Amino acid sequence: xxxxxxxxxxxxxxxxxxxxxxxxxxxxxxxxxxxxxxxxxxxxxxxxxxxxxxxxxxxxxxxxxxxxxxxxxxxxxxxxxxxxxxxxxxxxxxxxxxxxxxxxxxxxxxxxxxxxxxxxxxxxxxxxxxxxxxxxxxxxxxxxxxxxxx
Amino acid sequence: xxxxxxxxxxxxxxxxxxxxxxxxxxxxxxxxxxxxxxxxxxxxxxxxxxxxxxxxxxxxxxxxxxxxxxxxxxxxxxxxxxxxxxxxxxxxxxxxxxxxxxxxxxxxxxxxxxxxxxxxxxxxxxxxxxxxxxxxxxxxxxxxxxxxxxxxxxxxxxxxxxxxxxxxxxxxxxxxxxxxxxxxxxxxxxxxxxxxxxxxxxxxxxxxxxxxxxxxxxxxxxxxxxxxxxxxxxxxxxxxxxxxxxxxxxxxxxxxxxxxxxxxxxxxx
Numbered sequence: 001x002x003x004x005x006x007x008x009x010x011x012x013x014x015x016x017x018x019x020x021x022x023x024x025x026x027x028x029x030x031x032x033x034x035x036x037x038x039x040x041x042x043x044x045x046x047x048x049x050x051x052x053x054x055x056x057x058x059x060x061x062x063x064x065x066x067x068x069x070x071x072x073x074x075x076x077x078x079x080x081x082x083x084x085x086x087x088x089x090x091x092x093x094x095x096x097x098x099x100x101x102x103x104x105x106x107x108x109x110x111x112x113x114x115x116x117x118x119x120x121x122x123x124x125x126x127x128x129x130x131x132x133x134x135x136x137x138x139x140x141x142x143x144x145x146x147x148x149x150x
Numbered sequence: 151x152x153x154x155x156x157x158x159x160x161x162x163x164x165x166x167x168x169x170x171x172x173x174x175x176x177x178x179x180x181x182x183x184x185x186x187x188x189x190x191x192x193x194x195x196x197x198x199x200x201x202x203x204x205x206x207x208x209x210x211x212x213x214x215x216x217x218x219x220x221x222x223x224x225x226x227x228x229x230x231x232x233x234x235x236x237x238x239x240x241x242x243x244x245x246x247x248x249x250x251x252x253x254x255x256x257x258x259x260x261x262x263x264x265x266x267x268x269x270x271x272x273x274x275x276x277x278x279x280x281x282x283x284x285x286x287x288x289x290x291x292x293x294x295x296x297x298x299x300x301x302x303x304x305x306x307x308x309x310x311x312x313x314x315x316x317x318x319x320x321x322x323x324x325x326x327x328x329x330x331x332x333x334x335x336x337x338x339x340x341x342x343x344x345x346x347x348x349x350x351x352x353x354x355x356x357x358x359x360x361x362x363x364x365x366x367x368x369x370x371x372x373x374x375x376x377x378x379x380x381x382x383x384x385x386x387x388x389x390x391x392x393x394x395x396x397x398x399x400x401x402x403x404x405x406x407x408x409x410x411x412x413x414x415x416x417x418x419x
């Protein structure tokens with residue numbers, strides 16, 4: 001299995017994972033990447049930033065497990081998952097998932113699957129900062145329904 | 151339960167109160183207006199262009215209570231014996247809390263008067279401050295209590311808007327809950343994460359295995375709940391649990407030196 005997981009405080013590059021997935025190989029036919037960003041509107045209309053808390057140890061294990069599940073279900077050549085923690089400003093990337101496969105459908109579906117599972121299983125919690133104060137972001141039922149598709 | 155303001159055909163209907171006993175009626179309503187911290191400061195300092203905001207809003211609220219029957223179609227006109235408005239400036243949450251109390255001796259309740267007084271007082275606050283802040287928000291207008299009348303007394307449970315608005319958290323939150331001393335005998339280490347940690351005011355706890363009737367997550371929850379009422383929140387359907395960093399339910403066994411974490415639904419990605 002070629003699965004890489006990273007949880008870090010520092011910002012990451014928008015192209016994270018791409019070169020790594022393609023390094024020293026030419027059998028990859030498709031790379032699908034998803035980048036999640038901090039929006040300036042969510043539960044409050046003017047979000048000034050957010051702080052992401054996680055459960056060190058369990059976070060990494062959960063992400064690896066989700067990557068392995070994707071590996072079992074689709075024909076993949078590589079998976080990279082990176083997630084930031086700590087303070088982020090609007091526009092900052094929070095998460096990036098990149099999946100390599102020989103044919104595009106596997107990569108598209110596996111990437112979608114990994115994000116759905118990450119959003120409903122990985123122990124991350126967002127606290128949004130807005131003019132009116134700080135508050136913890138509520139979970140969304142739609143995320144649960146999305147994860148049930150697989 | 152029937153709506154007394156509708157007749158059998160479902161048409162609007164003013165209730166005949168002529169035969170009702172006159173009793174002492176009282177109602178308390180609250181609401182709030184949320185504003186920018188700078189606006190609130192100007193209000194406190196009396197530096198807003200339209201002058202004394204609170205005094206004006208108080209008069210507006212009293213006047214409104216007296217004229218409720220002109221605004222709400224099926225309300226009776228009442229001769230109120232008392233209307234009082236209270237304003238509480240809340241700098242921490244950037245808002246002004248408004249409370250209105252209306253009282254009379256009569257045949258019909260005064261909750262509409264109290265709600266109208268709060269609403270108009272909030273609208274007046276908006277009007278007085280809108281030159282400097284258009285983003286103000288009026289919310290959580292609600293009946294707190296009423297006494298007297300056929301339908302009996304009413305008291306709102308808990309604090310109405312605190313439960314519906316987003317959970318506003320302080321910096322780490324000062325803990326009020328007392329946790330027992332570290333145990334020397336076999337024990338379970340418990341962690342509380344994210345919003346749950348701030349709600350409980352606790353990061354972690356240590357529970358001796360001897361305190362647990364059953365050596366599983368359910369037994370741990372029961373042991374914590376015996377220590378303090380606040381830990382009953384752990385039995386919420388929303389609260390999740392992991393034993394040694396693996397998701398677990400109430401039947402999951404726990405043993406000496408296990409790490410058990412409780413946390414709210416995840417919101418990453």
